[in-house]
Amino acid sequence: MDKEITSTSNPLVKQLRALVSSKKARQESERFLVEGWRGIQTLIDHPGKQYCIERLVLAEKWAGGTLPGSIETIRMPDHVFDTISDVRNAQGILAEVRHIPKHTELPESGRLLLLDNVRDPGNFGTLIRSAVGAGFDRILLYGTCVEVFNPKVIRSSMGTFASVDIQQTDPETLTDLKKQGYQLYATTGLEGANLYETVFGSKTILAVGSEANGLSDEILTLATQKITIPLTDACESLNAAVAGSICMFQIAQASRKP
């Protein structure tokens, strides 16, 4: 069923705008927005268990893909849509998504990505996308990472955020995982074992730090082994999302599940 909104001061428009700009609004309502067709399509195809598309919001200019008839659709003029949209040259489609937090036990084996104080939303979202692409089973957040439902994180993840559980962790949990046989690999720019000469088992945690500060002392202390991507002299380091992604895909290759 389609509804139509014509005013920028409509309460729903105000509420949607708050979901873009305010972390507090996202947390209190357990809702956030996904903008752009590719991300929404991935979410429709792979909704996961923790997310539900509540409604689609379309601008007049929207001219793309077939929409599922079962989801409520709101239509509005371009100038009203643009007061909500967070992107330049918006396609004119966004989804309001509800987060249904579900407690899930950590897997007894598998590949886990640990993000250590990653504050750049683009890198964070890109790492989620790569983790899902490489078949990682869980994303653990350590310290103060950027909020998962930040619009830039969600956009960079291209709708893949719904396909992997993402949860906060702490030193005690990581110590428990190590007792269960998990190896914690710390990616560092220097002095680690060569990534390509490392053998990875069926219980692997890959820790990636922020580009500005690298890994925290706590994670370096907990690490089983440091690993390093071999680089030429003229390049001191890689982009954090690139480095993490190269490691994840190499781990997926070097520890193929049967």
Next chain:
Amino acid sequence: MDKEITSTSNPLVKQLRALVSSKKARQESERFLVEGWRGIQTLIDHPGKQYCIERLVLAEKWAGGTLPGSIETIRMPDHVFDTISDVRNAQGILAEVRHIPKHTELPESGRLLLLDNVRDPGNFGTLIRSAVGAGFDRILLYGTCVEVFNPKVIRSSMGTFASVDIQQTDPETLTDLKKQGYQLYATTGLEGANLYETVFGSKTILAVGSEANGLSDEILTLATQKITIPLTDACESLNAAVAGSICMFQIAQASRKP
């Protein structure tokens, strides 16, 4: 020798501002800016043959690294510096760099990265950084890529742009390279050979397209082989800079120079 500038209307300040905002100003003067210490440090350590740091510009707040005494240094109050700077929370250091275009023949063998209409400056700069890190010998630009000296490209490359020749190419040149024995690999999301099962020789061109449009028909027609990074079902594609970087590092591994 240090100079001091105190006014935002100083002609040098205006000229520096133009180098941030205007492609025309960059092209006419053959100059551009590198902002931030990590990029400048890399450029000082690895200046390449085509670049020369003309001067360093420091804000009062600058409180970092040792600067080479041989380079002219301009100091200015923070509020003047901030009218030039392109970044939030600037460190307070930038370098004015001259580009000395040098014609260089294409190498007879090696690894070349071909960027096909890549318009996102962050992805472009990140791909330069990864290409240098993976030891690629040249970057070829096809179609309309973003300008190399765009401030966001330069910033994302983290000073590595000086260590690799970057030049425009065309179908005739690529056809010539193929006649010389180069293989042109086209990265595609679907239907290519598995990246990890592909053997790469000593004459390799890797073509990477834009995230929005992929590779152009001309490059796909010229390609010797399509290659694909294997992904799980829940992830349709990777970020373009991540995908290109994964391929470059795998090629470097799969065709180690003796």
